[in-house]
Amino acid sequence: KGEHRLSAVLEKHIQNHLSDSLQLPGNDNTWELFAEEGEMKVYRKELVEDGLICDPLKAIHSIKRVTAREMCHYFWDTDVRLEWEGTIESFRVLEVLDERTIIIYQTHKRVWPSAQRDCLYLSSMLKIDNPPVTDGGRIPHDTWMVCNFSVDHNDANSVSGCVRATVEICLICQTFVTPPGDNRPIDRDCLHCEIVYVANVNPGGWAPASVLRAIYKREYPKFLRRFTAYVQTKTNAKEIWF
């Protein structure tokens, strides 16, 4: 695993997510369930910082026939980003820190009446070796994570007029395998992946609370629905990638 100038700060973000993002929101009453579709449950908290809506979001979901590595790979890999991400207008990889850690500058489609937003963040994908066992004590086959958090960078000649939003986002995925029994090979029907997606987005500048909360309410469930369906389709005919 490559060491780079941001390895230490990345490690801190990873440890924070492993300790708090894996806490399932159903267990405590601080999270409000605001969208539910089948296995997908989306929770939020109301949080205002300096007058800006920074509502933390946490989603849990169970996706059949895919592995944690496949989910994280397609979430992290910028080659396919525009195939599933519907809210970004453009993005550029500014720097490659190692084979699974990059720095991205992206602009989001403008949401009237607020100004257009851009984001500048480090994105890293990694395998968690000693996986934290979620409650219920079931043992995952393996655990992968993608961590996206805002950083500074000189080369981000930002699009004029954009307000810089800051993000702290994490996707943690665990593969569960139900052996088919009597020595049959494992196929995709034996797999499912349980994910926790957390997103803390600070819009970086004023926008009407009602507009932002409407965006969050619409965009997050849409993103989770669209992205998970994308990975199921993309991997369906492929060899299982643990």
Ligand SMILES: O=S(=O)(CCO)c1ccc(-c2ccc(C3CCCC3)c([C@@H]3C[C@@H]3c3ccccn3)c2)cc1
């Ligand atoms: O999971 S990721 O890493 C995937 C890589 O793109 C990620 C997700 C979302 C954001 C994000 C950044 C800024 C804003 C702005 C727009 C107006 C004011 C806030 C939003 C708003 C919430 C809407 C949104 C929600 C879900 C998905 C996309 N958009 C979201 C960034 C990264």
